[in-house]
Amino acid sequence: MDNKINKNLLFSQRRQSIRQWCDETWSRLYHYVYFLSQNRQEAEDITQETYARIIAAFSAQGKRNAGQLPSFAYLKTTALNLIRDRWRQQQASGKLVKLEEELLADREDDADELGQILTRSLVQEMIARLSEEQRTVLNLRIVEGYSRAETALKMNRSEDSVRGLQYRALQNLRQLLSEKGKEADER
Amino acid sequence: MNRSQEYLEQELDHLIDTINQERSPEQISEENADMPALIRAVRSLRRPVKPEDNLLGKIYQIAGVGSIEPSRKQGPVRYGTIAAGIVLVVAITVLSSLLNQNIARAMEKAVQELQSYHGRLEVVARNAAGEVWMVRELEIWVEGNRYVLRQNDGTIIVNNNEQKWQLNEGRQEIVLLPLAPDYTGKGFDLRDEAAKAKQYPLAEEGREMIAGREAIRLKISPPGGDPHYLWVDAETDLPLQLQTPVQNALQTTYTFVEFEPNIPIDPLLFTYQVPAGYRVIKNDPGQIVTTVQEAAAISGLTPLLPKDAPQRIIAFRERLVYDYGDSYLMFQPAHGPFAPSVQGALGDVAGEALEIVGERLRWRQQGLEIIAEGPRSMQLAVQLAPFLNLPDQHANLSGNAKISFPVDLEIVEAEQKQADGGHSPWQLDPLQVALTFVNLQVTPGGIVGEPQIPYAEFKIKKNTGREATVIVGKGPISRVYLKRLLRTDETGIWTVVGYDPN
Numbered sequence: 190m191d192n193k194i195n196k197n198l199l200f201s202q203r204r205q206s207i208r209q210w211c212d213e214t215w216s217r218l219y220h221y222v223y224f225l226s227q228n229r230q231e232a233e234d235i236t237q238e239t240y241a242r243i244i245a246a247f248s249a250q251g252k253r254n255a256g257q258l259p260s261f262a263y264l265k266t267t268a269l270n271l272i273r274d275r276w277r278q279q280q281a282s283g284k285l286v287k288l289e290e291e292l293l294a295d296r297e298d299d300a301d302e303l304g305q306i307l308t309r310s311l312v313q314e315m316i317a318r319l320s321e322e323q324r325t326v327l328n329l330r331i332v333e334g335y336s337r338a339e340t341a342l343k344m345n346r347s348e349d350s351v352r353g354l355q356y357r358a359l360q361n362l363r364q365l366l367s368e369k370g371k372e373a374d375e376r
Numbered sequence: 377m378n379r380s381q382e383y384l385e386q387e388l389d390h391l392i393d394t395i396n397q398e399r400s401p402e403q404i405s406e407e408n409a410d411m412p413a414l415i416r417a418v419r420s421l422r423r424p425v426k427p428e429d430n431l432l433g434k435i436y437q438i439a440g441v442g443s444i445e446p447s448r449k450q451g452p453v454r455y456g457t458i459a460a461g462i463v464l465v466v467a468i469t470v471l472s473s474l475l476n477q478n479i480a481r482a483m484e485k486a487v488q489e490l491q492s493y494h495g496r497l498e499v500v501a502r503n504a505a506g507e508v509w510m511v512r513e514l515e516i517w518v519e520g521n522r523y524v525l526r527q528n529d530g531t532i533i534v535n536n537n538e539q540k541w542q543l544n545e546g547r548q549e550i551v552l553l554p555l556a557p558d559y560t561g562k563g564f565d566l567r568d569e570a571a572k573a574k575q576y577p578l579a580e581e582g583r584e585m586i587a588g589r590e591a592i593r594l595k596i597s598p599p600g601g602d603p604h605y606l607w608v609d610a611e612t613d614l615p616l617q618l619q620t621p622v623q624n625a626l627q628t629t630y631t632f633v634e635f636e637p638n639i640p641i642d643p644l645l646f647t648y649q650v651p652a653g654y655r656v657i658k659n660d661p662g663q664i665v666t667t668v669q670e671a672a673a674i675s676g677l678t679p680l681l682p683k684d685a686p687q688r689i690i691a692f693r694e695r696l697v698y699d700y701g702d703s704y705l706m707f708q709p710a711h712g713p714f715a716p717s718v719q720g721a722l723g724d725v726a727g728e729a730l731e732i733v734g735e736r737l738r739w740r741q742q743g744l745e746i747i748a749e750g751p752r753s754m755q756l757a758v759q760l761a762p763f764l765n766l767p768d769q770h771a772n773l774s775g776n777a778k779i780s781f782p783v784d785l786e787i788v789e790a791e792q793k794q795a796d797g798g799h800s801p802w803q804l805d806p807l808q809v810a811l812t813f814v815n816l817q818v819t820p821g822g823i824v825g826e827p828q829i830p831y832a833e834f835k836i837k838k839n840t841g842r843e844a845t846v847i848v849g850k851g852p853i854s855r856v857y858l859k860r861l862l863r864t865d866e867t868g869i870w871t872v873v874g875y876d877p878n
Contacts, residue, residue, distance in 0.1 A: 208441045209643045215435050219427050227416040228398040229425045236431065241438045279412065281403045288410040292417065312417050331418045334396045337389060355392065356385045363414055 210258045222268050239268045315365040323358035330355050492519040492641050496634040502627050519641040536646035548654050552661035556690050556699045586616045587633045600792040600862035662692040682759035703750025710745040718805045719866045721841030725761045767840035774857040777874025792862050795869045803869035807834045810846040810856040813872045854878045
């Protein structure tokens with residue numbers, strides 16, 4: 190009888206530990222994946238798949254107890270691998286491009302709010318170097334999410350002109366980020 | 377512009393739309409290969425989109441640790457059922473009917489957006505001389521429907537939505553408590569105050585600093601009663617403090633001296649664990665059952681089934697509780713004669729008496745005594761008893777009185793204040809008021825000792841909650857007509873407005 194109670198208690202404690210681990214990690218993981226993918230459905234899918242893989246692996250190893258639940262870093266690495274797989278499938282070459290490699294680099298602090306702030310700051314810093322019109326078109330079209338027609342109306346331009354402007358703005362931004370990357374590499 | 381450039385521009389334009397619509401991009405040309413990453417990086421400057429409500433529930437299921445309880449969904453905390461919500465409950469109840477007022481609206485929104493909180497509530501009672509008479513401090517953790525209350529004597533009450541218990545460190549014991557109905561919060565005056573204050577006029581009375589925060593002082597004025605005061609945080613719109621009127625020579629002030637909204641609550645707080653050396657006292661705390669058959673087997677009752685299924689059923693020996701979150705249905709065997717509360721209004725169910733006290737209905741049916749309680753009590757009662765008749769609130773019973781009795785409203789108001797303060801509670805009982813009235817006619821000099829016409833001779837004939845008629849078995853008066861002149865809820869006193877002589 191005591192054994193049965195002890196087993197039940199142990200099961201209950203493990204269940205509680207796993208729930209606690211989920212409680213403590215899920216929101217941070219979702220927001221990290223969303224930060225990278227900018228797609229809610231994809232972020233939810235990847236978040237769930239990350240837990241599914243880890244739980245499956247740990248169940249198989251009989252390690253479903255509190256002391257052996259993986260750290261957030263492990264969750265993050267698993268999620269990054271899943272994102273890499275998805276992004277590769279979207280590329281004609283089947284490989285990640287350099288910018289994607291950089292964004293998906295497994296850094297220590299990039300899943301933290303601070304890490305994301307730094308990435309955002311870098312993007313903002315580079316956008317600030319663009320011309321006013323290019324800044325405006327990126328803000329309206331991507332940050333605010335307006336359609337090309339709405340953006341054209343707001344900027345008092347033709348839709349074709351907006352299409353060209355956003356193309357040049359992103360080309361320039363890519364160039365600036367690339368230079369910034371080279372500077373960092375040289376240091 | 378060459379054709380290739382136009383193609384790339386169009387492809388990029390389509391790519392921006394695709395990412396803006398949060399869809400996965402299709403395969404793209406080599407020239408634009410790094411654009412998805414670049415667009416995502418720019419798009420990360422906007423506010424992130426929250427996940428759907430049940431993502432954590434799905435993760436729980438994946439992890440094989442059950443599903444999320446309804447209360448843990450990322451919806452607003454259901455304060456109506458959280459005993460520990462205390463001041464928040466008061467505030468929202470007090471002001472829910474005053475949504476046309478900006479402060480009330482802002483506070484309702486702020487409370488609705490709360491997912492969880494931790495707070496320290498200080499309860500200070502002052503006597504008529506202004507001296508502090510008693511101080512209690514409660515530490516409260518709330519997450520969904522789960523709560524933990526720690527009192528300053530070390531007693532802890534936990535309701536984790538699966539079990540409810542009280543842990544007493546001094547006595548080294550855990551007492552398992554019935555999970556439902558949960559009356560823990562009703563032990564606090566605040567909930568009663570909230571019910572009384574509902575629909576009462578509200579006025580803003582300036583700003584003050586409360587617990588180091590700027591707060592708006594609101595005055596809530598029940599008709600014929602003394603005002604209550606509520607302080608709402610000027611920045612967060614959340615209630616910070618409530619002060620009751622002086623009752624029984626004491627005025628009580630409830631203040632959140634600390635309040636942390638929407639913080640993660642350690643799940644271990646809600647975990648039932650028996651510390652080593654503690655004894656567990658278990659006096660039929662009930663158990664959650666999954667089928668009606670199980671409920672019948674444990675309770676020994678034949679359960680009645682309303683159309684709406686409860687969120688859960690809790691079975692006790694000879695008692696069943698259907699829990700609907702904000703409302704309950706309770707069944708127990710009907711023993712002895714049915715005695716409706718004199719403070720309640722009277723309706724009927726298929727010719728049998730139905731007692732109505734606020735949002736609580738009680739009647740008998742098929743050998744069971746049934747109680748429906750909470751905001752959905754009427755809706756649930758009708759599902760069990762389709763022939764349920766409520767008293768006619770607009771019935772003019774006193775219009776039938778052969779002799780009208782004059783009323784002095786100033787005296788009535790003074791008596792109502794007395795009753796609010798806990799004095800002369802007999803004025804809340806129409807039988808007692810009729811008894812006093814009739815016996816004073818018999819012995820105008822005052823009632824000394826036992827009244828000449830005893831209590832047993834008085835019977836309620838009708839009670840609409842607003843008006844009542846009492847039949848008198850002997851003496852010079854055959855019928856007494858009474859009204860609640862100031863308030864029609866159970867806190868309103870009864871006043872004689874007419875009678876029929878024999």
